[in-house]
Amino acid sequence: MADKTIDVVVAGATGAVGRQILTCLEEQKFPVNNIRLLSSSRSAGTELTFNGQRITVEKMEKDSFKGYDLALFSAGGNTSKEFAPVAAEAGCVVVDNSSAWRMDPEVPLVVPEVNPDAVAEYRNKNIIANPNCSTIQMVVALNPLHSEFRIKRLVISTYQAVSGSGVKAVEELHEQTKSCLEGRPVETGVYPHQIAFNALPHIDAFLDTGYSKEEMKMVNETRKIFGDHSIGITATTVRIPVFNGHSESVNIETERHASAETVRELLQNAPGVEVLDDPAGGVYPMAIYAQGKDTTFVGRIRQDDSIENGINMWIVSDNIRKGAATNTVQIGRLLADQYL
Ligand code: 25A
Numbered sequence: 001m002a003d004k005t006i007d008v009v010v011a012g013a014t015g016a017v018g019r020q021i022l023t024c025l026e027e028q029k030f031p032v033n034n035i036r037l038l039s040s041s042r043s044a045g046t047e048l049t050f051n052g053q054r055i056t057v058e059k060m061e062k063d064s065f066k067g068y069d070l071a072l073f074s075a076g077g078n079t080s081k082e083f084a085p086v087a088a089e090a091g092c093v094v095v096d097n098s099s100a101w102r103m104d105p106e107v108p109l110v111v112p113e114v115n116p117d118a119v120a121e122y123r124n125k126n127i128i129a130n131p132n133c134s135t136i137q138m139v140v141a142l143n144p145l146h147s148e149f150r151i152k153r154l155v156i157s158t159y160q161a162v163s164g165s166g167v168k169a170v171e172e173l174h175e176q177t178k179s180c181l182e183g184r185p186v187e188t189g190v191y192p193h194q195i196a197f198n199a200l201p202h203i204d205a206f207l208d209t210g211y212s213k214e215e216m217k218m219v220n221e222t223r224k225i226f227g228d229h230s231i232g233i234t235a236t237t238v239r240i241p242v243f244n245g246h247s248e249s250v251n252i253e254t255e256r257h258a259s260a261e262t263v264r265e266l267l268q269n270a271p272g273v274e275v276l277d278d279p280a281g282g283v284y285p286m287a288i289y290a291q292g293k294d295t296t297f298v299g300r301i302r303q304d305d306s307i308e309n310g311i312n313m314w315i316v317s318d319n320i321r322k323g324a325a326t327n328t329v330q331i332g333r334l335l336a337d338q339y340l
């Protein structure tokens with residue numbers, strides 16, 4: 001229903017993603033009627049601004065969701081496991097940013113540019129999952145190639161910003177950088193090693209296989225979003241000392257042949273994508289350029305001559321925006337327009 005207004009809860013409102021969700025609701029002119037902001041007891045009482053109004057953040061409780069239509073969650077996996085079913089039971093549809101529900105076969109995992117129709121499956125549990133940031137930007141860029149040429153295999157290396165780990169990680173990079181430059185000892189907290197002037201091949205926890213959970217999210221979530229479990233996917237995910245914006249090197253093997261020129265043209269017309277590809281002229285996607293934008297930027301598109309049907313590309317997006325808040329609010333919009 002086009003003219004209806006929605007009563008919205010933002011759970012984890014004080015976090016890096018939660019604050020961005022508020023901005024995205026404003027920017028996308030989401031038809032908000034009442035809005036309620038929730039956090040842990042640590043941040044309850046904080047005042048945040050939404051559409052020019054000061055709103056006091058409340059501690060999330062089991063009865064926080066009654067009478068609300070839509071809850072946008074970004075409060076970490078454990079919080080989502082505990083509270084998303086409570087909100088869902090109260091009749092409030094949850095769009096969840098954490099990894100808690102993504103691989104539940106009854107919960108749709110949605111990127112609006114790729115599988116918008118999956119939103120309808122929210123009815124199973126009243127929960128929709130928002131994918132991992134690295135996965136979202138990659139599938140936005142790869143969807144047109146998969147449709148046209150069918151992707152057989154992906155080899156991925158990521159260069160991920162610290163903002164994905166929240167506000168404290170941003171402060172940690174800041175402090176460590178200052179300490180290094182001023183010759184003081186470096187203190188670690190969020191990350192197991194110094195992140196300033198370093199690269200850590202370590203995001204989220206390691207599994208017995210030697211892969212990290214972040215790497216396996218890229219494998220499993222990509223297959224689920226494309227609805228194609230035959231795609232071979234292998235990833236190495238790396239944290240680098242960038243504040244915001246994830247970059248990815250992706251090697252793609254397709255079933256049918258695609259020239260670099262055809263891929264470039266295809267992506268120039270793809271929703272949510274902007275091609276920046278004049279390397280000799282210094283034009284290619286960069287984290288500092290993607291910062292603050294909702295677009296997924298693609299460049300360095302070139303043939304991989306080591307195999308018959310191969311393409312290499314470089315994909316960059318703002319991990320807090322399209323990788324999290326923007327995508328969540330877009331899913332909320334699809335729900336609001338069709339079902340709420
Ligand atoms: O488990 P997952 O799913 O893998 O997710 C792990 C983390 O990833 C982020 C998110 O961090 C999450 O904590 N994340 C989730 N989805 C993401 C995505 N798609 C994603 N990142 C990128 N892409 P975050 O910083 O974005 O958000 C954390 C928010 O969660 C709130 N929260 C935590 N436990 C909660 C809860 N809310 C309700 N109930 C709970 N039980 C959290 O609120 C935040 O809003 P907060 O009140 O705990 O703290 C927010 C502010 O408080 C400051 N702060 C926190 N701890 C301390 C502190 N200050 C001083 N000392 C501290 N010890 C922070 O500065 C922050 O601003």
Ligand code: L14
Pocket residue numbers: 097098099131132133160161162163164165166203204217
């Ligand atoms: O959404 O960068 O599963 O530390 C959890 C790890 C988001 C990024 C998720 C990071 C990720 C986060």
